[in-house]
Amino acid sequence: MVQYWLIKSEPFKYPWSQLLNEGVTMWEGVRNYQARNNLKSMKTGDLCLFYHSNEGKEVVGVAKVVKEHYPDPTAEGDDRWVVVDVVPVEAVEPPVSLAEIKQDEQLSEIGLIKQMRLSVVELKAAEFDRILQISANKNDANTSHS
DNA sequence: GCCAACGTTGGC
């Protein structure tokens, strides 16, 4: 069963564009137990919305888990922390902003809002689909003006 | 830049 997640990155630290350039990245630096536990639950093939926090505050892409958790080499001997490897799947274009997510009644229970500071959040399949649909709807609105 | 939310640390 494919699971869905939302992973946050500050755009000046690791933007979506860099993931596109590099093709694959190690999702490192998580130092929160709950986020860590989510990383450990990720399976190969799980899909992640890529969210820009702070500057941006919007979902900008979809990534896929290609390697399940292994020790975080940046943790300097602290074996509590793990990473996963992800690759880009597709851009979310136009992006879906936090404001739009907050407005959407179908997303009122989303972990992103309920636990604002958690950097790796589990999503329901319906929530994942809904966010992509909001983006697609915006494309329709742009192309269908008469 | 401020501050609310919340996780972590350390004294007792």
Add this chain to the structure above:
DNA sequence: GCCAACGTTGGC
């Protein structure tokens, strides 16, 4: 084991 102090995240 409680809880006050402190640090960090991230929206505004």
